[in-house]
Amino acid sequence: MTCDDFKRIFPKYQGTRYVSDKAEVEETRENAKVRKVVLENSCCQVIDPLMVKELSSFFEKAGSDNLFLKDCDGIFLYDGSQGKKHLIFCELKSEFSTPKIYEGYKQILSSCIKLKMLMNLLPNYRKDDYEVLGFIFSRPKKDLRDWYKQSLLSSKNREASFVRRLCYTKESAYKLTTKECFEIKDLKLGENVLFDTLELHHIAVDAPNNTYRLDVEQYVS
Template sequence: MALSDTFTTLFDKARGNGHAHGCKNTWAVVEHEQNATMTRLEVNAAGDFLGFDHDLVKGVKDTTTKMSSTLEDKDCDGIAFLNDNSNQEHLVFAELKSNFDVQKITGAFHQITMSFVKMHAWLSLCKDYDLDKIKVHFITACKCCKDKDQEDNVILRISQAQQLGNETFETKFLKPLLDKNKIKVNLSSFSDIQKLPFHDCICKKEVCMYLQLTKNPSDSQTSVTIS
């Protein structure tokens, strides 16, 4: 049985709560905020997706704020199970942001990390769930820089952090993501995970991070391919 089937059998209300939809090869994440100017991300991969919107992990306070003063009740725009054509299981988390803003991009990955924590808490009850064997993808999609001034500003901010020798989001994640679009990191690289005594299987888990930008500042959607 696929992990998505196990999950939706055990948590049978998840399909309705998270407005589940199955799709082949392309999963569309749609921004729910009415005034957002970045509205859609297409995630492409060869296989079967079962996608959910932000409502799946929204307001899950029993796992977060009701029981912890450190874990935040954050949610991301979309979560999907992917069973690819080689039967490899994937978990995909996506968040859309309307502007290229370093603080907002940092916040997007924070939302994704907290959404992952909630999903892992549920999945740990599921038969045959083994985090080591699942590929995990964290995707933030946003508009590219609106002009040369904004681009220079971002480069300067990264450069200053590097010169100071500070291990910040800009030096650890943003620069390599701007260079490569996709990087692999351990979850222990994230401050959200570092500051708490999470299980080793979480800390040591390697995830793929993506920063997918639009081609033009006026574009309202973009796409990314994962593997």
């Protein structure tokens, strides 16, 4: 199993573990408005985020692309009821803005690539066995007209286009293929650290709540 294999190869990262009913992601900054996400109905494996985050210092020393220096808040491996395996990445943001949401996407993308680098060390890892889901939690999106005016003044076209597609369409998820991810286009990475599709969701956390309970089964098949 993935947790056992990770613990054997990286024994000091004890945050990697099994949970039987729910898992949690916490934002530790004191001024955070979205502080915790609880994944319910989630008999899953928690991946110690430090195991992935500490790769960032290696990439920084190596002078690598800035994308590799970003990390998300929580990583989980979930076995769906239909036998599919899912890598779940969570990022908590205190506010809704185009730069913040776009940054959350890049943090998830970077953590996914770095986790897959590590998973390639595992004896039974096959890229095609895993589907990839990313969740960005923040305060609710702005009115479309207000957001549009703000984005014209403060955001790059690529960022605004991404946020519009993720948050302002009727579709429940934004599904990106590797070819659609501009951020990795010029990196020319190996197939085993990539994905066929990255399914992204924006989840609104209404004020004054700072905790959100996510039913994982609603998003996996």
